[in-house]
Amino acid sequence: MEFGSPGMIAILVICGFLAGLIDSVVGGGGLIGIPALLAAGIPVHLLLGSNKLAGTLCSFTSTASFMKSGKIDFSLVKVLIPFSIIGAVSGTLTVRQVPSEFLKPLVIVMLVVITIYTLFKKAWGDVSTFKGSTAKTRLIGVAVAFGIGFYDGFFGPGTGSFLIFAFLMMGFEFVTAAGNAKVLNFASNISSLITFIALGSVSYSYGLIMGIPMIIGAVVGSRIAIRKGASYIRPLFITVTVILIGKQIWDTMHS
Template identity: 35%
Template sequence: MPDVFFAADWTPEPWMFLVLALVAIGTGFIDSIAGGGGLVMMPALLASGMPPHLALGTNKIQSVFGTSMACRTYWKGGLVDVRRNLPLVALVFVMAASGAFLVQLISAEVLTYIVPVFLILLALYVIFSPAMTDMEKTEQLGRKGYAPVAGGIGFYDGFFGPGTGQFFTASLVGLRGHGLTRAAANAKLFNATTNWAAVFAFALGGKIIWALGLTMAAGAMFGAYLGSHFAMKHGARVIRPLMIVASLGLTASLVWRWFA
């Protein structure tokens, strides 16, 4: 098998394909509803022994297919406004690609310290964010005012990524006045964009295990299809609790890792 299909310095064990594909079904389901699927997948990839840079890149492969499937489902349900958001889509693509190129210049040892800090900040943000419902509210920022926020989240997704969907969802509720279900749907438009940008950058850097990533992608797409339909049916009453549970679980796991 050519190195471009696996990696010159690391090759997955056969059992990883099945196990991580099954994990991807769950993460795709969670990510399509509340965001944060990477909070499960990234620790799973790192636990498999995959180096951090390869884990970040390979995670993007499964994530981009999952978020794209969720975005398509929400769009068919009439919840995604692609045309009005095109300028923001272009911005987050550029910022995500920039973040993905930058993270490849940082040593794996440094990443092991940076990653937990990002994750804990994310968990605190979601837990203490304002109440989220499906009721539309007065927007605090227009599309131009929201651009720096979207660009910053896009950069974060390229640089690291887990929880990006939660950041987009929470900011669209709090700053753009979207109801929670509509915010989750449009978050998938932005998240799919940032994921495609990151895949482009990591692929150029040779930081993707393609065989494993594409296998995981099949699971992520199936989970995202189920999850997005579930979210449209049940709305905010299921989205908000899932966001909180994912964040609390993340914080607990990080505290355990640091002090164990």
């Protein structure tokens, strides 16, 4: 399929919308976006950077939607953003030097734990029990922001799930946990994207063709999430996490 052909553009537009719809709430858009870019014929060395461009547009849009609804705790996340940025840049630079394949078994285990924990805590995330930002929560948050930011820049799959889980553990309900997660995800995305651009690893044409419909998907997805709350986010969170587990197992078995 030639670049710019109607078929290629259709693949990227449809997949971009679906990726944005999912990624805007619980992450995991790369499950759709990366295979779509590969199917469209993108050169492999431009794959991650171009997907990061599309993902950054999506995370910016969903962050703006959650911000407008007031479903972000800025007193906490404003402290965490710099550490997410530092982590993401460090991870993006590291992945150029060290293969990320060794992380797959660990990611599978962590995603399984998250899924089981969420399934058994049925009312978890329905009501906020967060007591406010304290020295302890900020310290935990800094470690989480840097660690998951590094992971996002270095490897990526499951970043949204890990961030939401971390905020749920702090006591936030699902909607605010998703809003907080999108802020940090946007911070790590844009800093990682800038690093990819500096390294010459981004195709703007591929990234924008998929990124623009991702913006539309992000608007739709975040609005549904804000309106329906945990009844929508919880099953979507579990579904995407289970799919991520399956994909990581498949990739590990066939690598």
